[in-house]
Amino acid sequence: MRKTLLLFALFCFAAVASAQDMAAAGDNDTFRIITEAKAKVFPAVVFIKPIVQSYERGEKKSQEVTGSGVLVSQDGEVVTNFHVVEKAVSIRCLLSDGRHREAEIVGTDKETDLALLRLKREVADEMFPYAVLGDSTILTEGNFVMAMGAPWGLNRSVSLGIVSCAERYIPGTSEYNLFIQIDASLNPGNSGGPLINVDGEVVGINSLATTSGGDIGFAIPAETVKSITSELRAHGKVRRSWSGISLQPLKDFDQNMYFDADTGVIVAGTDPDSPGLRAGLKNGDRITEIGGAAVTAVTDVELPAVRALLSSLEPDASVKVTAWRGGESLVVDLVPRTKGKVEGDELDCPRWNMTVKTINQFANPDLYFLRQQGIFIFGIKYPGNAAQSGLQRNDIITSIDSRPILTLDDVKAAYDDAVDSTARKTKVVVEVLRGGFTRQIVLDFAREYKAD
């Protein structure tokens, strides 16, 4: 017996050893590992089908989307991506044991693309299987990982791969965190599902994949998931402060830029009217210390950490920032502000066949630049009255029939006024800001665009 077992183990080892170079301990028996790991997490994988409401196509439209999630606590907390449950009005979840439950949102964070849900218990003290969040910091390239979820709606699927890159910076997306790049097959539907290691721990939440170019996928590291979900659990959102300082690394091969220093991070610029600007920071400054903590970003991989540090500063509390400018060091007082909403609210104007949205400093910086408080056209329906009249997406509405428009309520009031049947109006004059210039457009809504 023992002899047989040893031979079997060796056989497996040999087979595996000849195939791949394995890094971490415990990767000896691929098949056993896969099975055991799967067994630990599989029951906790959730198939999520939310009904989301979108205003993007010029009208308020509900749509069912598909994604995945993972239970992280016995009482039914589910971690998934923000983009799976964004603007959801109802969320249905299917567990691997066949139970299906509604879920409610505990909290979401758009910037890290994470959301925390809670399943609605059907019986009191109902228990759910859950997975354990592991340590993503010890992951390294070559480690075996598995992605679980529902690619293309095919729930209860598992794919196998390795860590292609343990710390990947994705420009435009990696505001506060890095990603784990993997080659396990990820497809639409896998979003929000767990990425597990050979020990059956959740080391990431699968989020992104390239649509062209083979099996390249990205997962949010468990480290990030842990800190974000604890914030969501406690406050329903992640509280961040905002300083308005954009950063650049010391060495940038992509843009062939190398600053002559080994420590610190370069200030790319400060946003208008931002705490960073008020503190007196200028672009080109090299920040070496924030609130006593040394900061460095040699390459872009280190940028999220610095940003995360900045966002974790206490709002309205002054911190000392040490920077170097032109060979001399200086210390400034930075007073961060609370980072407000990162996206504006939306409103549907059905008879006008368009949707409008509040201009938000973070979501619409270019529009915000033109008008700090205002409304813009988010979606235009084709065919539709707004489209026919020559209104375009991203037009900033400044007035409707001479009524100044600053908030969604203003639009609602103007809309109700115009469409009120006793008024018998069929046209309104909309003044918009487009490309920096005002245009006056007559919005004729005499026609009702309805599907036959």
Next chain:
Amino acid sequence: MRMQFTVILLALIFLAAGCASGARSGAAANDPSSVREAFAASMGEVSFYFKYDDGDAPGSRSSSGGSYDDRSNYGYTESLINNMEPLRVGAFLLTDTVVLTEDPMIPLRFIDRIEVTFAGSKYVATPDKFAVANHGIFLRLDRPVSSGTVLEFDAAEEGPYTVAYLYPGRDNRFDIRVGPLSADQLITFGGKEYMRTPTPALVLGKSGHAVGAIVSRSVPADDSWKGSPLSWPALSTVAFEARSNAAAAATRAALLGVTINLRSTQSRRNMDFYSMDERSTPTEIQAVGMYLGDSKVLVLADLSRRDTSRIEAMTLAFGEKRIPLEIEGALRRYGAFVARITEDIPGAAPLAFSDTVMEELLDRLLVGDALSYDVDARDEQIRRERISDIRDGFLGLYWPNPTGSAADLFLFDLDGKLVAVPIATREPIQMEAGPNYYGGRWGSSTLTMPAYRLAEILADEANLDTSVKPLSEDDSKRLAWLGLELQEISRDLARAKDASLPTKGGEVGAIVSFVYKDSPADKAGVKPGDIFLRFYVPGQVRPVDVTVYSKRDFEFPWAQLDRVADVYFEQLPRPWPSRSNSLTKVLTEVGFGQSVSAEFISDGKKRMIDFTLEMAPTDFSSADSYQNAASGLTVKDITYEVRQYFKMAEDAPGVVVAEIEPGSKASVAGIKPCEVITAVNGQPVSLARDFKAAVEPGGELALTVKRMSQSRVVKISLPQAEEPTLEKPESVEPMATDSKLTTP
């Protein structure tokens, strides 16, 4: 009984005598049938058969034949050729070998053969003489007529007069139509009375004898038409050719070829600046230059102010020499300009101008020289010409109409004096109309200008606009402005603004969408929302209606700029509006310093504002630029419309990136077009030349680059510019280290 017999016999004898001598006995009354009977044998028919000559068609108008059909339209002769049909005109027998008919005014080179038919017999004819004072042409038959009666004329016979004219009937036959010459047919023109009759016609006196023949539409109502046509002043074809050659010879010394070279409009970045028809104007134009003596040349070319500003060179060809011309100014109302030659041209001689008034020249035989130049080739066609009509037209003046085409036509009298020159009227200024604007010069036409009128115009300095002249490339891009951005007005919008009537339902006018600070419009108090209807240009009756067309607003892809590959940078249009729009273009055409009266609707009320057109501040297309080859960056000064687009303060530093060379250091460093560079190595830069000074030395550069409100640091490392080498002394010898010597 015997008495009666004698009378009858005498009558018969008289009758026979009358017949034998061929003289006509008067018809008892001028009734149609007796006239026909009396003159049928004297009236025949001429058939002119045409051909192409040297690839040219006879073309153009021919005022011949009966007056009530449409023989005088374009292409009639061409259709005759295609049908292999002759032009048929009535003719009168003057001698047994000479007939008179109305000259079809087709140059002889297009006439293949002429056939004449009298009383059923056909004869071949050749042109013999041209009448000098009317449209008569005398043809010589190849043999005497075998049957036919020669006409005899009695100038003394009095009226009331009857007109007998040949009318083309059916079945290839001419009918004789008879009618009284009534007072209705008299017209007064230029103080003189004329008779208008159908042609060709015989005028018969009260006894039915022929008094005279008429072959021109309008004949002076004096007695000059009476009598035999054989007594008319006439010029043989040979003599006419001699006069023509003399006139042509004079033109060789006076009408010279001018080559005008224009700067090209084809530039990728200049597509906005030039309108559609400007882009299609050629870069080389050939024109006729009339030497006026005293180093002056009148160049007959119709160029707009903007075209003229693009002139790079203008040369006069004289023999082998190419002499440069300098423009002094353009005629205000006509498409021609006066230029000065910088070298002498011995052998050139200006043409002698005739001072005979137009009315005196009506119908007279003239020499027509249709002259144009194509590079060195002189395209000249000499033909006989007549002024068949004088009508009032442009500027309320009387203008002569030649029988042929007025294009390129110089007219000379039989003494070789210049009677008229071809000149175009200046087209009225108007705005480019819209997506359906097909361009092209419309509103201008070629006139035949009497020489004496041209002399008057040239003599008055006020007729010359000296502000129309060639400009350097930068200066030619300067625009006149009011400081407005306009938006198209639609019918609904016009209604919403209660301006349907003044804007003619949204057809005319545009809404002011923006007023630039400190611009002329701003100072006049024009506000966004006002409607700009039209403006009035002095010297032009027709106002310039303001019409703008809306193109689909292009949204500059600021958010996706990082994803645009650098090879496509040059295709990115600019996010700020081009300051060269239909309004500024038309204002520039009016000219700097000119006054216009602009009509606005402001707050529902009409408002007239007078503006003196100023030069706009430099805009992006004409801004100072600096190209740094080492980095691949081209930057430009930030001009007012770019500053307004980026909402930059007046004193905020920055230069705008105009171009990035694909694959260059700047491209690798991630700089994109339309980004703003505010500082180099910490030093703010406000102008392209500041940037040049900062960047030229080379080395490690840290640029502060802004995209809208976000800035970042971009580092580029450029090769060090070479240090200027110090002059080494001729001989370098070691200085002695003797302490007595001191170093200089």
